[in-house]
Amino acid sequence: xxxxxxxxxxxxxxxxxxxxxxxxxxxxxxxxxxxxxxxxxxxxxxxxxxxxxxxxxxxxxxxxxxxxxxxxxxxxxxxxxxxxxxxxxxxxxxxxxxxxxxxxxxxxxxxxxxxxxxxxxxxxxxxxxxxxxxxxxxxxxxxxxxxxxxxxxxxxxxxxxxxxxxxxxxxxxxxxxxxxxxxxxxxxxxxxxxxxxxxxxxxxxxxxxxxxxxxxxxxx
Amino acid sequence: xxxxxxxxxxxxxxxxxxxxxxxxxxxxxxxxxxxxxxxxxxxxxxxxxxxxxxxxxxxxxxxxxxxxxxxxxxxxxxxxxxxxxxxxxxxxxxxxxxxxxxxxxxxxxxxxxxxxxxxxxxxxxxxxxxxxxxxxxxxxxxxxxxxxxxxxxxxxxxxxxxxxxxxxxxxxxxxxxxxxxxxxxxxxxxxxxxxxxxxxxxxxxxxxxxxxxxxxxxxx
DNA sequence: TATTACAAAATGTGATCACAAAAAATAAAC
DNA sequence: GTTTATTTTTTGTGATCACATTTTGTAATA
Numbered sequence: 001x002x003x004x005x006x007x008x009x010x011x012x013x014x015x016x017x018x019x020x021x022x023x024x025x026x027x028x029x030x031x032x033x034x035x036x037x038x039x040x041x042x043x044x045x046x047x048x049x050x051x052x053x054x055x056x057x058x059x060x061x062x063x064x065x066x067x068x069x070x071x072x073x074x075x076x077x078x079x080x081x082x083x084x085x086x087x088x089x090x091x092x093x094x095x096x097x098x099x100x101x102x103x104x105x106x107x108x109x110x111x112x113x114x115x116x117x118x119x120x121x122x123x124x125x126x127x128x129x130x131x132x133x134x135x136x137x138x139x140x141x142x143x144x145x146x147x148x149x150x151x152x153x154x155x156x157x158x159x160x161x162x163x164x165x166x167x168x169x170x171x172x173x174x175x176x177x178x179x180x181x182x183x184x185x186x187x188x189x190x191x192x193x194x195x196x197x198x199x200x201x202x203x204x205x206x207x208x209x210x211x212x213x214x215x216x217x218x219x220x
Numbered sequence: 221x222x223x224x225x226x227x228x229x230x231x232x233x234x235x236x237x238x239x240x241x242x243x244x245x246x247x248x249x250x251x252x253x254x255x256x257x258x259x260x261x262x263x264x265x266x267x268x269x270x271x272x273x274x275x276x277x278x279x280x281x282x283x284x285x286x287x288x289x290x291x292x293x294x295x296x297x298x299x300x301x302x303x304x305x306x307x308x309x310x311x312x313x314x315x316x317x318x319x320x321x322x323x324x325x326x327x328x329x330x331x332x333x334x335x336x337x338x339x340x341x342x343x344x345x346x347x348x349x350x351x352x353x354x355x356x357x358x359x360x361x362x363x364x365x366x367x368x369x370x371x372x373x374x375x376x377x378x379x380x381x382x383x384x385x386x387x388x389x390x391x392x393x394x395x396x397x398x399x400x401x402x403x404x405x406x407x408x409x410x411x412x413x414x415x416x417x418x419x420x421x422x423x424x425x426x427x428x429x430x431x432x433x434x435x436x437x438x439x440x
Numbered sequence: 441t442a443t444t445a446c447a448a449a450a451t452g453t454g455a456t457c458a459c460a461a462a463a464a465a466t467a468a469a470c
Numbered sequence: 471g472t473t474t475a476t477t478t479t480t481t482g483t484g485a486t487c488a489c490a491t492t493t494t495g496t497a498a499t500a
Contacts, residue, residue: 048484270455274482458484
């Protein structure tokens, strides 16, 4: 049923594969906010037994990506104003800090990767490719964050992205790509120049402006 | 096996009871860092089948309270310097903010509760009762945070406490209660006076000083 | 057409079994 | 006594079944 699920690798456990597959689907915006999810439905779609799905879904619920509604039914989380405000606050407190923390660990090879991601991203922006933009924007941010080697805050950031991604996908489809202006170039220059404050500010501004575009689309 | 587990309530599901029981045991410091955990062992101790334990443990792993070591063995998370630094940073960014956010929602009845909690806490400090201190310190903090009605940041704070609680219990047993000085009185006065900044600062100072006592005891 | 009553299917939860891999325990050899 | 080899037990994982509850589908009634 799901079109773009990563291929099964026999060396990786089924539960982990299911979890990362669901993560990717959520982050890519394949899950529409509010839509109902069933364990057996996902199990059939991924062609696995319900058991590893239960484990993955339990995790995603605890990370806020999925919601347990009345009568223990599972659904994709819906955005509201207070959730959005807190996600924005937490992102602004955690992501610039981790970016800055990763600064000294980013080598030349990584910089080249980030540069290529950003070039691809600009291409998607020009052609109005929302899916491409969302995916490569995430690759850019997490490309930086992953270098930080952060044991506590990185999982928290991951959880935050899982929470707003379904909402972002819907909204981005409405506002389109032409109003988006990111601070990736500033971030890249800051990385190259090893300027902590400039990188911190670039990520901060990127989040502020990006989330600002989404704010108007919240319905309670 | 576990002595102080909350009583089973037939109206609440087994998985939720197991999860909250394990949470309480962890927060109260009953789980020693590094100790191995087995699904069947916990299931036998709580006199339930392994199934709901699997669910609870999966959640606790994703919240950072438990760790998956090599060969998929489960153990209580061990503290190290980088984890500690990030937990401290995240607590300082999130907890004062949520406390401040809860300020206008705390009514007279809640203030009375907090005051009684703090009185009991002082008693435990005088008599050197570590377990009592840890429990009532948590009751005080979460008594405030819960009033904030926070959908995103509150769960993050909960996860942070689950991560450092096992470590704190061990260290607190070493340093003792006589060196502890909290800012709960300042926090209470700030709440009564509806002073946002004073409450923010009180919680900030409380975390800084409390965690400062723990910092020296980290072994890598 | 709209509403109600009933039957059928679906859903999360809990329990149990099977299995491969890893620990732990025991026996054998030097 | 110490090390090596072998057996036994334990452990997480995945699959399957049973069950109460809820939802959905269908037919009957007005």
